[in-house]
Amino acid sequence: KVVKINQEFRNVVVSHKALIEAELEAQKQVIMSKLEKGQILEGTVKNITSYGVFVDLGGVDGLIHITDLSWGRVNHPEEIVALDQKIQVVILDFDDQKKRIALGLKQLTAHPWEALDQNLKVGDKVKGKVVVMADYGAFVEIAPGVEGLIHVSEMSWSQHLRSAQDFMKVGDEVEAVILTLDRDERKMSLGIKQLTPDPWENIETKYPVGTKTTAKVRNFTNFGIFVEIEEGIDGLIHISDLSWTKKVKHPGEFTSVGADIDVVVLEIDKENRRLSLGHKQLEENPWNEIEGQFAVDSVHEGTITEMNEKGAVVSLGENVEGFCPSRQLTKEDGSMPKVGDKLDFKVIEFSKATKRITLSHVRTYEEARRAEVAAEKAEKRAASDATKSTVKKINASVEKTTLGDIAGLAALKSAMEAAEAKDAKASKKATAKEETAEE
Known part of the structure; x- marks a missing residue:
């Protein structure tokens, strides 16, 4: 077939392929029409x-x-x-x-779901091959074209968020239990944790209240520590149950993620699958002894471990802390102490119920001053009283002597007057006798 003519160069271009393509196109049109x-x-x-x-x-x-x-x-x-x-x-x-x-x-070929065993039902065990993995689960092919999803939450009794890759990989042969089966929608969900007993079924007998055991720290919150006693059994240690004496602001101050911690079971919440655990309950409550040691008005040496706008946290010894308000912190020279300073503190309040010891440094020297002033006043008062007593004694002595003298003089006067009267009487008698004799 001539496809091009060039007059200038007296050239003709011909193609056999064009004939073939034309034939193929015609053939194609015939095929397409059918x-x-x-x-x-x-x-x-x-x-x-x-x-x-x-x-x-x-x-x-x-x-x-x-x-x-x-x-x-x-x-x-x-x-x-x-x-x-x-x-x-x-x-x-x-x-x-x-x-x-x-x-x-x-x-x-027919859809595999149509050929799926009609007797297969929820609760049956099936085997299959993992064909696809995702963070949220794994797709398992139990027959060509028939797949079921094992969600990551159905891979373990544990409630910790984990990736499905932690449990299996593509190509693994697994056994699972049918959880849901919808033939119309051609959907199936599977689980593998159901192949093992639920650890919460007999929790009351396995970990009754009062049980002491060891748990692994999983993560922290501001209000406590989440721990795992064993696979699928979690518990919470509230921040207030960590220590009898130390005020823990954040669990990270007390332990670390992944560490082991001794606990005691305080309460069982089977419905929510959670245990309430304690750590301080492993020891006797020391506040009975502390109450006698840190009685109100007793003075103790303490170290300031922390300061804020409200006051200072004071360490009074091993695992015992008190709080000193800002107004009670001032030193005798008028300056404010700093973290690490060791000072004497007086206990001004002790609350066993709230486990709080309130301290004062100001009172340790103010009351000493008051005591000195009171002593001086007492001394002066005593001296004054002694002086007054002496004067009083002297006055009493003087008064007693004067009165004695007056009484003596009165007696002497009476005696003299009596003597004079007697003499006068005697003289009168003598005179009378003389007169009689003369007569």
Whole structure:
């Protein structure tokens, strides 16, 4: 067929291929005119790509998408077909001009769900192969084209968030229990933790209240520590149950994630699958002894371990802390102490119920001052009282002597007067006798 003439160069271009293409196009039009959806044809695998297979239908090419090769999962079309392989396909769809033809291979066989054992039910055990992994779970093929999802929450009785890759990988052969089965929606959920007993079924007998054991620290919150006693059995140690004496602001001050910690079971919440645990309860409550040691008005040496705008936390010895308000912290010279300083503190309040010891440094020297002033006043008062007593004694002595003298003089006067009267009387008698004698 002449395809080009060049007059200038007196050149003619001819092509045999053009004749062949024309014949092929005519042949293609004949084939295309006869295509119908659902029609089954035989073709030859012409090309294989990662997304599908091109099949020559005798002058017309069609594409089998990777999802239409098999009811099961296909990683690459080469797993199903090979180049130049003759296969039967079904026409799924084509465009108006019939330039693109969608073919299917799996549609030539019944859907595997339709062939699934009708006796299979929830609770039955099945075996399969892990075909796809995701963080949230694993898809297990229990028959070609029939898959079930094992959610990560159904892989272990533990409530800790974990990835499905921690339990299995693609290619693993696993046994599982059917949890849900919907044949209409062709969905199935599976579980593997159901193959082992639920650890919470006999929790009351396995870990009764008062049980002492060791747990592993899993994570912290502001209000406590989450621990795991064994796979699937978790518990919470409230921050207030960590120590009898030390005020723990955050669990990170007390332990670390991954560490072991001794605990005692305080309460069982079977419904929410959680144990209330304690650590301080492993020891006797020391506050009875502390109450006698740190009585109100007793003075102790303490070390300031922490300061804030409200006051200072004071260490009074091993695991015993007190709090000194800011107004009670001032030193005798007017300065404020700092963290690490050792000072004397007076106990001004002791609360066994709230486990709180309130301290004062100010009172240790103010009361000493008051005591000195009181002593001075008492001394002065005593001296004054002594002086007054002496004066009083002297006055009393003087008064007593004066009165004595007055009494003595009165007696002397009376005696003298009596003597004078007697003498006068005697004289009168003598005179009378003389007169009588003379007569």
